[in-house]
Amino acid sequence: MYAASVDKKQIGKGMLFTLAGVVALVAVIILVGRGGKGNSSGVSINGETEEQRREYLTSLGYSLGDTSAIADVGVPTEFDERFEEYNEMLKKCGFDLSSLKGETVKKCTYTVLNRTDLALNVSAVLLVRDGEIIGGHLLDVQEGKLYPLFE
Secondary structure, three states: OOOOOOOHHHHHHHHHHHHHHHHHHHHHHHHHHOOOOOEOOOOOOEOOOHHHHHHHHHHOOOOEEEEEEEEEEEOOOOOOHHHHHHHHHHHHOOEOOHHHOOOEEEEEEEEEOOOOOOOOOEEEEEEEEOOEEEEEEEEEOOOOOEEEOOO
């Protein structure tokens, strides 16, 4: 039978090294999570599947119709004044398309049933790149007016 002797200083140093390791691991996880382009909130929002995109929109309180549409759209290589305004609206929701200039993204559009306070015909539009939701807005289909996904 073997016995080991450990003094309090060694226990304290061991705990300190363990704590430092945990802090380093958490920092790496946070930095890797921020590596995704387009989402400035640092939180990756998975939008790979139709189900995940619908879950995200319903988590924001939207009731969705059965129809949806997906199309490829290009992010402009240079932002004009109108697109800068659009990107500023996105930034208020934690998104930013500045790093995606010239990229092609998926535009996923859904009918929203419970935002008649905005207009009679409202769509939710999500922008998705590499399976991650990188932007989105609400659209008054008749007037073409855009609204943030949330405020």
